Amino acid sequence: MAATEPIQPGNQTPENSHTEAQLISGTKIAADYRNELRVDVEQWVKAGHRRPHLVAILVGEDPASQKYVHNKMLAAKDVGIDSETLKLPATASEKEILAKIDELNKNPNVDGILVQLPVPQHVNERNVCNAVDPRKDVDGFHIINVGKMTLNMDTFVPATALGVIELLKRMNVDTKGKNVVICGRSKNVGLPMAMLLHSDHRNELPGMEATVVLCHRHTPPEELAYFAKRADIIISATGVVGLIKPEIVKPGAVVIDVGINRITTKEGKTKLVGDVDFEGVRKVAGFITPVPGGVGPMTVAMLMHNTYKAAVQLAKQEIYS
């Protein structure tokens, strides 16, 4: 899908000015990515290494969390990564959870550890994130990995943010000196994207060199419109249905929709939609991700990327002395 020449986002050309936006198929790109990763994993195993191993800790019975973890296990299997889910009751104490994490940290057969969030209210989420060995922290939530990301050092980047970056790379979108509007400042999605997109190429992470506008719930609509109209790339991760309307999108822009919202149609059916007015914006934008089938599939693929990366890095270190 990648073009030979970099895509200049927000450049309306005679070729694209009267056509609909090109769809960015996360489904297709994630499948490509997983196919490549499967080959890497098999080569790794053939070279005599243990198969990478991911453990998810699931506390409680939340159906959405169960489904997310289940999908991660399926994706692991698909690319040849061993995986298991450790289930703890919703009544598990923080101490019990931390003890379980400590056990996995010390287990030389485990490469990646993730604790499915949210954890029950009586558990301090930050303590749990910081308990995971940073070298096995495939979610990238440990404070040291957050610090590394801020300093643009090589680290585990949270999967959804990394998925968006990978989509832009695979579409060969030029970001240097471009304007990027990010809607949503969450620590796991919006903020990491801001960190990566403004980054200097002189650091360890690939510098993307964009000017970044970070918008959020306190950005007035008319201000968002002012910034969005000038944006070569718009990334929305807010959960606000219809936030990105066609009249605030620059012709030719790349629009990435991270929102996943469940709405009820006039016919009473449940439907998944993003933050972007898809039907309207596709008539203006140059490139657009659908929901579902856009960023969603990339998240799980990037988690697998992080797990494989952890396995390779751990194999080079002797951490169980």
Next chain:
Amino acid sequence: MAATEPIQPGNQTPENSHTEAQLISGTKIAADYRNELRVDVEQWVKAGHRRPHLVAILVGEDPASQKYVHNKMLAAKDVGIDSETLKLPATASEKEILAKIDELNKNPNVDGILVQLPVPQHVNERNVCNAVDPRKDVDGFHIINVGKMTLNMDTFVPATALGVIELLKRMNVDTKGKNVVICGRSKNVGLPMAMLLHSDHRNELPGMEATVVLCHRHTPPEELAYFAKRADIIISATGVVGLIKPEIVKPGAVVIDVGINRITTKEGKTKLVGDVDFEGVRKVAGFITPVPGGVGPMTVAMLMHNTYKAAVQLAKQEIYS
């Protein structure tokens, strides 16, 4: 100097539309701050505590570094903080520097440790920053403190960035939902300001809730102009003389100049100027910091704030078991 009603940056009113910008005197605000801190320190000592103690490590003979450290020592003395400078030769190995830091980490009579940057080229700056005990890291450069800042947890914020924030607070400038343009993405100044200014009030650090535009060397001038013209607050930390011109400043805006640049005048004299075309911009802006006498004096005051904070926090912990 603080107004009773919050200042609404970028709101041109009949009162300010024909007048020059009000000067934000960092010299005055820093002096006020130090006077208050001096009282706090004396009360702390009177309550039976050891006087706070700051140690600066100075590697090599760089005259600018020597001067910076000297000024920090003077400021410490002024507010009643004990201080000393450990001088190491430019040939000191990284190992020697780390050993010295380790010694200070373990010394129960030391509260704050700073290593004056830059260190000589044969020394890894990141290793040095990460060697300082995060609880004594008054520069806020340790990776854990960078992570905390990114997560808007209470931590040591790098002094210049904290100084800008303190200026805005003391001037009672409203930031919620305002547009802030930050020029410069350095890890010690521009980026920390972006972190603090966009922050959510639901976290540990006081949320400032601004929309933040992060510009840098790859932001084209016409794009900077587009963003700056809409900015209620402009903060420039680039070292580019004359970057902020009057024609890109919104009437009534608050303009904070972090740049310190040495230029030669037509008369052949050396002069300190900032990034802002001061004479031009003061006719448009509502509030403006001069150079010198703006952000500069705040930096050293905030370092003293961090040292006192470290002393108080350390006294509550038993870390030398």
